Amino acid sequence: MATSWADSTAENNYGPNRPTKPSYVPPHLRSEHFPPLSSNSGFNSNLGSGSRGRGGNVGGGGRWGTNSGRNGNGGNGGRGKIYGGREPSTKFYPNPNARPFEISEKFSKMTVTQPQPMEREVVDSGDGGGGINFDAYEDIPVELSGSNVPPPVNTFAEIDLGDALMENIKRCKYVKPTPVQRHAIPIAVAGRDLMACAQTGSGKTAAFCFPIINGIMRNQMGVQQMTRGEYDRVACPLALILSPTRELSCQIHEEAKKFSHQTSVRVVVAYGGAPMNQQLRDLERGVDILVATPGRLVDLIERGKVSLSIIKYLALDEADRMLDMGFEPQIRKIVQQMDMPAPGARQTLLFSATFPTEIQRLASDFLSNYIFLTVGRVGSSTDLIAQRVEFVQDMDKRSYLMDLLHSQRDNGNHGKHALTLVFVETKRGADSLEHFLCMNGFPATAIHGDKVQMERERALRSFKSGATPIMVATDVAARGLDIPRVAHVINFDLPKDIDDYVHRIGRTGRAGKSGIATAFFSESNQPMAKALADLMQEANQEVPPWLSSYAAQPSYGGGGGRGSRRYGGGGGARFGGYDYRRDAAPYRGGGNHHYSAPAYEAPSPGFGGYGNNGPVISTGWD
Numbered sequence: 001m002a003t004s005w006a007d008s009t010a011e012n013n014y015g016p017n018r019p020t021k022p023s024y025v026p027p028h029l030r031s032e033h034f035p036p037l038s039s040n041s042g043f044n045s046n047l048g049s050g051s052r053g054r055g056g057n058v059g060g061g062g063r064w065g066t067n068s069g070r071n072g073n074g075g076n077g078g079r080g081k082i083y084g085g086r087e088p089s090t091k092f093y094p095n096p097n098a099r100p101f102e103i104s105e106k107f108s109k110m111t112v113t114q115p116q117p118m119e120r121e122v123v124d125s126g127d128g129g130g131g132i133n134f135d136a137y138e139d140i141p142v143e144l145s146g147s148n149v150p151p152p153v154n155t156f157a158e159i160d161l162g163d164a165l166m167e168n169i170k171r172c173k174y175v176k177p178t179p180v181q182r183h184a185i186p187i188a189v190a191g192r193d194l195m196a197c198a199q200t201g202s203g204k205t206a207a208f209c210f211p212i213i214n215g216i217m218r219n220q221m222g223v224q225q226m227t228r229g230e231y232d233r234v235a236c237p238l239a240l241i242l243s244p245t246r247e248l249s250c251q252i253h254e255e256a257k258k259f260s261h262q263t264s265v266r267v268v269v270a271y272g273g274a275p276m277n278q279q280l281r282d283l284e285r286g287v288d289i290l291v292a293t294p295g296r297l298v299d300l301i302e303r304g305k306v307s308l309s310i311i312k313y314l315a316l317d318e319a320d321r322m323l324d325m326g327f328e329p330q331i332r333k334i335v336q337q338m339d340m341p342a343p344g345a346r347q348t349l350l351f352s353a354t355f356p357t358e359i360q361r362l363a364s365d366f367l368s369n370y371i372f373l374t375v376g377r378v379g380s381s382t383d384l385i386a387q388r389v390e391f392v393q394d395m396d397k398r399s400y401l402m403d404l405l406h407s408q409r410d411n412g413n414h415g416k417h418a419l420t421l422v423f424v425e426t427k428r429g430a431d432s433l434e435h436f437l438c439m440n441g442f443p444a445t446a447i448h449g450d451k452v453q454m455e456r457e458r459a460l461r462s463f464k465s466g467a468t469p470i471m472v473a474t475d476v477a478a479r480g481l482d483i484p485r486v487a488h489v490i491n492f493d494l495p496k497d498i499d500d501y502v503h504r505i506g507r508t509g510r511a512g513k514s515g516i517a518t519a520f521f522s523e524s525n526q527p528m529a530k531a532l533a534d535l536m537q538e539a540n541q542e543v544p545p546w547l548s549s550y551a552a553q554p555s556y557g558g559g560g561g562r563g564s565r566r567y568g569g570g571g572g573a574r575f576g577g578y579d580y581r582r583d584a585a586p587y588r589g590g591g592n593h594h595y596s597a598p599a600y601e602a603p604s605p606g607f608g609g610y611g612n613n614g615p616v617i618s619t620g621w622d
């Protein structure tokens with residue numbers, strides 16, 4: 001049985017001022033004994049919210065807002081039906097019969113009919129922007145470095161994207177480009193290499209897809225014959241988009257198909273864990289854009305089924321993840337040791353919401369005279385997400401989670417169809433928490449790397465459809481997934497790295513809409529305190545005093561994983577977008593970096609040219 005919170009703090013009284021909290025009361029006794037949390041002011045001040053700067057009182061008046069209602073229901077044990085039989089059998093990805101624009105249609109309806117009860121509500125901006133609240137992005141600082149940066153655009157029409165692509169952009173209800181699109185699309189259309197860092201949910205997928213589709217359409221005829229004729233049964237894509245997870249590859253595939261609807265551009269996806277036969281058949285029918293996970297791609301190349309010899313465009317989504325220790329060897333193999341054209345002969349586009357300095361340095365090997373673009377600060381979270389952090393002992397986490405979910409359910413404060421994503425550290429932990437939630441009347445599913453692909457797809461489908469409105473996940477679901485109705489992300493276990501936290505919470509607060517992120521912080525998360533407090537502060541979130549105390553402790557301050565390094569080695573680099581080349585020495589023309597605008601690097605053939613006026617750093621508010 002759990003010990004009281006007071007007992008456990010007495011055992012560990014070396015920490016900084018932690019919040020006080022009433023003694024833990026087991027669920028079955030709570031209806032009689034559990035005091036409304038709002039009566040404990042010390043605790044509530046961290047959570048509740050009258051004092052939140054952005055008015056983000058998530059639960060209503062009190063801490064979770066509804067303890068009394070919750071208690072009135074007699075606790076959570078055995079409450080409601082035990083959940084079971086929740087697995088529809090149809091396959092989710094890829095669905096050849098799906099209407100390509102169905103998702104955006106649903107998405108846009110949803111945004112109009114289901115406002116969330118946040119200060120910054122889900123609104124239609126009135127400009128017909130497909131539900132995007134463009135005002136939310138008005139003040140985002142944009143920073144660019146590199147030579148001869150093409151100017152940004154204000155509308156899609158300002159770039160010559162061709163009629164078919166423009167028609168598809170309209171079908172997707174994208175009326176205006178998002179800030180990253182305003183800058184990145186003209187840069188990429190001009191044929192320049194790009195390393196782009198922009199906040200989660202800000203439209204990076206389209207920012208690399210549009211220029212690729214546009215470039216293929218512009219140069220299509222000759223190359224396509226070669227792809228499909230000369231190299232018999234060896235698929236020779238013109239563009240390669242790599243992403244770290246199967247689900248993300250599928251999502252990018254779906255998006256790219258929508259964007260290339262009714263064009264002759266053919267998009268194929270290849271990812272591990274699924275039978276290869278179908279993917280081979282798809283490839284044999286011809287491919288212009290191949291979206292893939294690295295492992296399956298290496299396999300296909302080694303079997304002689306795919307050749308990268310005519311690649312004109314290489315995009316790495318979640319590029320920092322693709323180049324960190326887990327994937328780097330595979331990426332190097334694909335990009336440097338197979339038959340892919342060298343930097344300069346192909347165009348390379350790297351995108352992520354986070355870009356640690358070391359990874360930027362590594363990435364420069366893949367790029368040629370590139371432009372570095374940051375929208376917002378490197379690795380920052382969007383302030384569309386109301387972030388809360390709770391001090392919760394490990395043994396109390398489940399009880400807290402139940403409080404939170406009951407409150408959410410009783411208040412209906414995220415809207416009837418809202419989804420909750422709960423991140424845990426381990427695969428076993430995910431299964432176990434899923435079971436616990438289901439047993440306690442909360443339909444849940446789980447996704448993690450030990451599940452077979454079909455189970456992963458089923459879990460995601462069930463979550464997206466709302467059949468199981470809670471999904472417990474490991475980091476396999478942390479990056480890139482765009483699930484429109486995720487209103488709340490709960491870090492049941494905090495990740496070890498602040499960048500992972502940024503990606504996890506970024507599953508909500510997307511496309512200009514607001515979201516909520518709650519983190520359970522326990523003793524073991526001490527090394528994250530400083531990075532977390534800094535991140536919250538940057539995003540204008542209220543940092544609880546106890547977290548600031550932890551952050552101020554020198555022994556606790558050095559952690560946060562990659563995040564602690566993401567601002568680079570330069571003094572004063574704490575804020576603002578940060579291109580590591582500023583600190584690189586020698587500054588021009590030396591080493592592996594390509595910071596200067598060297599005369600020897602010619603633009604890729606067939607694309608817009610650029611001059612040689614030396615590096616330009618433009619910093620400012622866009």
Ligand SMILES: Nc1ncnc2c1ncn2[C@@H]1O[C@H](COP(=O)(O)OP(=O)(O)OP(=O)(O)O)[C@@H](O)[C@H]1O
Nearest residue numbers: 130174176177178200201202203204205480482511
């Ligand atoms: N110009 C636009 N107008 C309206 N909606 C848009 C626009 N651009 C993108 N969106 C929508 O915004 C959502 C988020 O886009 P996307 O998934 O590309 O974000 P992201 O920046 O790649 O996020 P992450 O960092 O999490 O991968 C998607 O649902 C997408 O359809």
